Amino acid sequence: MRLKIAVLAGDGIGPEVTHQATNILRAVAELGGHEFTFVEGLIGGIAITETGSPLPTATLDAALECDAVLLGAVGDNKFNALPPDKRPEAGLLQIRQALGGFANLRPSIAYTALSESSPLRPEVTKDVDILFVRELLGGLYFGAPRWWDRESNEAINTMRYTRDEIVRVARVAFELASKRRQKVTSVDKANVLEVSQLWRATVTEVSKDYPSVTLEHQLVDSMAMHIMNIPRNFDVVLTENLFGDILSDEAGVITGSLGMLPSATIGGAVNLYEPVHGSAPDIAGTGKANPLGAILTAAMILRHSANLEQDARAVELAVNKVLDAGYRTADIARGQQPGQTPVSTEEMGKLVHQALAESI
Numbered sequence: 324m325r326l327k328i329a330v331l332a333g334d335g336i337g338p339e340v341t342h343q344a345t346n347i348l349r350a351v352a353e354l355g356g357h358e359f360t361f362v363e364g365l366i367g368g369i370a371i372t373e374t375g376s377p378l379p380t381a382t383l384d385a386a387l388e389c390d391a392v393l394l395g396a397v398g399d400n401k402f403n404a405l406p407p408d409k410r411p412e413a414g415l416l417q418i419r420q421a422l423g424g425f426a427n428l429r430p431s432i433a434y435t436a437l438s439e440s441s442p443l444r445p446e447v448t449k450d451v452d453i454l455f456v457r458e459l460l461g462g463l464y465f466g467a468p469r470w471w472d473r474e475s476n477e478a479i480n481t482m483r484y485t486r487d488e489i490v491r492v493a494r495v496a497f498e499l500a501s502k503r504r505q506k507v508t509s510v511d512k513a514n515v516l517e518v519s520q521l522w523r524a525t526v527t528e529v530s531k532d533y534p535s536v537t538l539e540h541q542l543v544d545s546m547a548m549h550i551m552n553i554p555r556n557f558d559v560v561l562t563e564n565l566f567g568d569i570l571s572d573e574a575g576v577i578t579g580s581l582g583m584l585p586s587a588t589i590g591g592a593v594n595l596y597e598p599v600h601g602s603a604p605d606i607a608g609t610g611k612a613n614p615l616g617a618i619l620t621a622a623m624i625l626r627h628s629a630n631l632e633q634d635a636r637a638v639e640l641a642v643n644k645v646l647d648a649g650y651r652t653a654d655i656a657r658g659q660q661p662g663q664t665p666v667s668t669e670e671m672g673k674l675v676h677q678a679l680a681e682s683i
């Protein structure tokens with residue numbers, strides 16, 4: 324199996340966790356006799372500093388020629404005063420749009436070994452396995468008009484969706500649910516927003532093609548509560564761009580840390596893989612970053628871009644083994660036995676590598 328992967332490490336902890344994820348991919352290639360090649364590119368704050376642009380043309384061209392793109396994280400406090408289109412985050416939105424993937428899959432799983440890492444009680448998180456399907460190319464992120472008039476002190480963003488944009492992401496959610504526990508929860512704000520009324524009507528229409536899958540609708544505000552109260556009730560959660568951004572971070576609490584969450588964006592010319600977390604400037608450079616979200620993202624590359632389901636599972640199993648053995652980075656160290664100290668980003672990466680080598 325040959326795979327060419329663009330690695331856009333970005334800012335803050337992005338390069339730290341991405342390095343561990345590519346190490347794991349290298350190990351999978353070696354153990355399985357695959358040929359994975361890695362092409363590095365600049366994105367985000369580091370790209371602004373070095374080239375003046377958050378997404379240099381060279382990066383986008385290289386990404387479009389690869390089979391998959393692995394992105395670390397973008398964002399640096401030193402650019403906070405810039406308008407949205409000049410910030411590191413603009414590079415991320417531009418590459419998402421250019422690659423064309425519209426369905427962002429964000430699994431949120433409660434690992435048994437981490438039941439003490441979550442502030443939620445173990446009986447609440449037990450067996451939780453939610454898959455968020457977040458629409459990634461529409462809504463407030465991309466709707467026009469958008470502006471801030473500093474004279475009149477007025478600003479506007481536009482939440483816009485077309486029926487076709489909703490249909491295509493809804494189909495992804497129903498297809499995935501039909502291979503899981505047969506349930507889609509669609510999240511909107513249909514009691515207030517016309518866009519959400521279109522969303523709800525369209526998702527209901529798509530659901531007719533999937534009679535074995537149960538569809539329920541939830542309003543986003545109460546959904547934010549249900550996810551914490553009864554997370555076990557949810558299988559596939561389908562929602563628009565901003566609601567999905569917020570709810571998937573919230574669901575990090577179920578797993579124990581945002582640093583544990585992977586993601587894959589499918590449906591475009593090239594799939595884009597990114598851990599859910601950001602550049603975490605508060606811990607960048609300290610060796611505290613949890614690389615497991617990025618490593619589990621690497622597993623999603625194996626699954627969705629290389630069709631190497633067994634290898635994807637082997638990586639996930641290796642992560643489970645390391646957690647079962649009691650190893651924790653600082654963010655998931657709650658509930659660790661007295662006397663045990665958290666491991667660093669690099670140590671965690673090495674532990675997963677060892678566990679993988681033993682299991683493949």
Ligand code: NAD
Nearest residue numbers: 396397398399581582599600601602603605606612613654
């Ligand atoms: P963040 O996700 O960077 O961090 C939130 C909190 O979670 C912090 O306390 C951080 O230390 C912790 N955390 C995150 N990832 C972790 C990991 N792997 N291990 C351990 N702890 C981890 O969110 P933020 O602080 O709101 O944003 C910081 C910057 O990141 C901003 O510029 C934002 O725009 C950007 N951002 C980028 C992406 C992306 O590139 N995909 C995603 C989210 C935020």
Ligand code: IPM
Nearest residue numbers: 397398412415416568599601
């Ligand atoms: C994410 C991030 C991005 C988003 C930002 C950095 C543009 O929060 O990937 O979840 O809002 O989509």
Ligand code: MN
Nearest residue numbers: 568569572599
């Ligand atoms: Mn986010």
